[in-house]
Amino acid sequence: MTSTSKVSFSDIVATLLRSITIARIKSDIFSSKASVEYLHDANLQNYPVPRVEIREADVDMKFTVIETADKAIDADRVMHEVVVAAVPGYLEGVMAVAVKASQSSPSALPLGEHVRAAVRTQLGYPPPPAELDDVQEQALSQAVAAVRDHMATRLVPIMWENRYLYSERLVDRPQYFGVGSVKPWTREVAGEVLSSHGITVWLDDPDFLRALERVAIDWSVATHEAVLRAVALAEAEFFDLDLAVKRDQLEYVPEHVMSSVKLSFVVENYEWTTTQDKQGNLVRKLTRK
Numbered sequence: 001m002t003s004t005s006k007v008s009f010s011d012i013v014a015t016l017l018r019s020i021t022i023a024r025i026k027s028d029i030f031s032s033k034a035s036v037e038y039l040h041d042a043n044l045q046n047y048p049v050p051r052v053e054i055r056e057a058d059v060d061m062k063f064t065v066i067e068t069a070d071k072a073i074d075a076d077r078v079m080h081e082v083v084v085a086a087v088p089g090y091l092e093g094v095m096a097v098a099v100k101a102s103q104s105s106p107s108a109l110p111l112g113e114h115v116r117a118a119v120r121t122q123l124g125y126p127p128p129p130a131e132l133d134d135v136q137e138q139a140l141s142q143a144v145a146a147v148r149d150h151m152a153t154r155l156v157p158i159m160w161e162n163r164y165l166y167s168e169r170l171v172d173r174p175q176y177f178g179v180g181s182v183k184p185w186t187r188e189v190a191g192e193v194l195s196s197h198g199i200t201v202w203l204d205d206p207d208f209l210r211a212l213e214r215v216a217i218d219w220s221v222a223t224h225e226a227v228l229r230a231v232a233l234a235e236a237e238f239f240d241l242d243l244a245v246k247r248d249q250l251e252y253v254p255e256h257v258m259s260s261v262k263l264s265f266v267v268e269n270y271e272w273t274t275t276q277d278k279q280g281n282l283v284r285k286l287t288r289k
Contacts, residue, residue: 082230090219112144178217
């Protein structure tokens with residue numbers, strides 16, 4: 001006994017498109033074989049090779065909608081997945097923000113440069129302008145990436161713990177989410193992580209904090225758009241349309257479930273022509289008349 005399984009509307013559309021594609025393939029295979037007959041038959045050579053193209057297909061199907069239901073989604077988790085995916089790009093921006101090594105430092109360098117210089121010293125490599133070999137350069141890059149990844153592993157749990165702010169701020173007020181949440185979280189995490197790696201910079205530099213705020217706002221606004229798209233898609237995917245059509249019938253839809261099938265097609269004519277390839281050899285080629 002065959003049981004009726006739930007079928008989504010996309011299942012039906014996909015199967016119909018698949019069937020139409022199969023029909024097109026079969027037609028092309030037939031035209032390919034026929035073209036050879038036209039090429040070698042003295043009488044058929046005087047006629048164009050026909051090829052049918054399906055330009056449009058209309059299918060009216062009978063089905064019953066059993067029920068529809070909007071299933072609840074975990075919006076916070078959906079939004080958090082988007083946020084987590086965007087964190088590495090955000091931290092790249094943070095690493096590019098200029099900051100002083102100390103309050104008395106005459107100039108500021110990108111945070112990433114401070115990290116690189118400190119890690120280079122810790123690895124025992126000579127200071128610039130001495131050049132590093134490929135092995136040293138790779139080890140240095142990995143060590144710098146490890147510091148950035150450490151910041152990510154500290155920042156992501158804080159975001160998850162405060163995920164209620166996604167709906168309260170990120171969705172409705174992304175700029176405020178950047179200023180009031182992302183910026184202070186980043187300042188806190190950067191202080192802890194850099195200190196644990198023996199890297200000293202002046203994170204309370206007003207210029208650094210203003211630049212960090214700009215990065216946090218820009219990231220929050222961009223993530224806001226991605227979050228809205230992800231939630232909308234999740235809600236759409238969870239909308240359940242239960243159709244009274246058996247899934248195993250869709251491959252070979254019986255005639256009695258169709259009201260009508262209308263195909264619009266055009267016959268294209270081709271002919272064999274003789275042309276030269278790149279090497280100057282004469283070749284036969286099918287061209288549209």
